[in-house]
Amino acid sequence: MSLGCFCCTGTRGKGASSSGQVRRMGSVSEELSLVPLHQRPELLEACAELLGEEWGKSRASRLHSLQRSSDAFPTCLLLLRSRGPSDSPATRQGPCELVGHVRLSRVLSRPRDLFVESVVVARALRGRGYGRRLMEAAEQWARARGFRCLRLTTHDKQHFYAHLGYVLGEPVQSVAFLSPAISSEVLRLFSAPSGAAAATSARPWVPAVPPPPLAVPPPPPPPTVIWARGVLAEGREQQSLLQTPHHDAKGLPIFWMKKDI
Numbered sequence: 369m370s371l372g373c374f375c376c377t378g379t380r381g382k383g384a385s386s387s388g389q390v391r392r393m394g395s396v397s398e399e400l401s402l403v404p405l406h407q408r409p410e411l412l413e414a415c416a417e418l419l420g421e422e423w424g425k426s427r428a429s430r431l432h433s434l435q436r437s438s439d440a441f442p443t444c445l446l447l448l449r450s451r452g453p454s455d456s457p458a459t460r461q462g463p464c465e466l467v468g469h470v471r472l473s474r475v476l477s478r479p480r481d482l483f484v485e486s487v488v489v490a491r492a493l494r495g496r497g498y499g500r501r502l503m504e505a506a507e508q509w510a511r512a513r514g515f516r517c518l519r520l521t522t523h524d525k526q527h528f529y530a531h532l533g534y535v536l537g538e539p540v541q542s543v544a545f546l547s548p549a550i551s552s553e554v555l556r557l558f559s560a561p562s563g564a565a566a567a568t569s570a571r572p573w574v575p576a577v578p579p580p581p582l583a584v585p586p587p588p589p590p591p592t593v594i595w596a597r598g599v600l601a602e603g604r605e606q607q608s609l610l611q612t613p614h615h616d617a618k619g620l621p622i623f624w625m626k627k628d629i
Contacts, residue, residue, distance in 0.1 A: 397451065398449060398450075398451055399449070399450050399451075400447060400448070400449055400467070400498075400501055400505070401447075401448045401450070401464075402445050402446070402447055402448075402502075402505040402506065402508075402509055403445070403446050403448055404437060404439070404443055404444065404445060404446075405434060405437040405443075405444035405445070405446055405469075406437045406438055406439075406443075406444075408446065408448075411446060411466055412431065412434055412435070413431075414466045415434055415444070415446060415466065415469055416430040416431050416434055418466060418468075418469055418488060418490060419434075419469060419486060419488060421491065422488045423486075436544070437471075441472065441473055441474050441482075441544075442471055442472060442473040442474075442544055443471070443472045443473075444469060444470075444471050444486075445469070445470050445471070445472065445505075445506055445509060446466060446467075446468070446469055447466075447467040447468040447469070447470075447489075447498065447501065447502045447505060448464040448465065448466060448467060449464060449465045449467045450463065450464040450465070451463075451465075466490065467489060467490055467493055467498050467502070468487070468488060468489040468490065468493075468498055468499070468502040469486060469487070469488050470484060470485075470486065470487045470488075470502055470503070470506050471484070471485050471486040472484060472506065472509075472510065473485070473542045473543060473544055474542070474543045475519060475540050475541070475542055475543065476540065476541040476542070476543050478517070478540065480514065480515055480516045480517060481515065481516070481517040481518070481519055481540070481626075482510050482515050482517070482518055482519070483518075483519050483520065483540065483542035484503075484506065484518050484519065484520040485520065485521075485542070487499075487502065487503070487520075489502060499528065500532065503529075503532055504532075506518070507627075507629045510629060511629045515629070516628060516629060517626055517627065517628050517629065518534075518626065518627050518629055519537060519540055519624070519625070519626045520534070520624075520625055520626075521616075521622050521623065521624055521625070522622070522623050522625065523616075523620060523621065523622055523623070526609045526623040526625065527609060529625050529627075530609060530625075532627070533627050534625040534626060534627040535625065535626060535627070536607050536608075536609070536612075536623065536624065536625055537624050537625055537626035538624060539614060539624050540624075609623070612624075
């Protein structure tokens with residue numbers, strides 16, 4: 369029975385092979401496969417436990433979010449590891465171990481972009497390159513479906529993503545459920561602050577009164593000085609892997625990054 373796995377490959381780029389990545393370790397071989405969670409519902413509990421160990425939240429909340437995974441997005445992708453004798457490489461039908469998870473969602477007004485979130489590798493398997501394998505497999509999965517850019521945010525893993533080819537980017541808005549029948553204009557209304565549309569329709573339009581001109585314009589702010597890997601950079605809105613002008617809802621610094629795939 370085919371599980372619809374997207375097997376990780378050892379070759380990078382558009383010409384990558386579709387065969388599984390098999391690594392020999394003594395008397396056993398290892399194969400990594402990327403599989404949508406909704407095609408492996410028996411792994412739902414294990415996936416919820418993996419995410420709960422990293423970010424907390426209630427088990428019920430995690431299960432509810434994971435159960436939304438579908439081909440229409442958001443899509444939860446699982447990196448699975450299966451093993452077998454060295455003379456008989458592991459197959460998709462054999463037993464497997466949950467290695468990692470990543471969630472992909474659509475991006476508002478950017479039909480060829482996907483937003484990456486909830487990237488996690490099992491703690492017992494960290495430091496072995498599985499994080500890179502997970503991200504590379506997600507890139508191949510997205511590229512095979514016509515997407516050309518991945519976007520994400522991070523508080524402290526910006527150097528890891530930079531090593532994978534991600535660069536600093538502008539903020540975007542992810543959309544959990546994006547139907548082709550819903551236009552971008554309608555989605556923008558839903559993304560507006562609560563009560564903004566109602567306030568606009570309830571009050572008549574009144575032209576804004578321009579402020580009185582200043583006698584002397586204020587001087588421009590001094591340039592921001594940033595040291596990045598020993599290189600001095602100047603700019604009013606400079607952004608580097610060490611400093612970001614963006615903050616999340618809790619006021620913590622956050623880095624917006626992207627990668628063309």
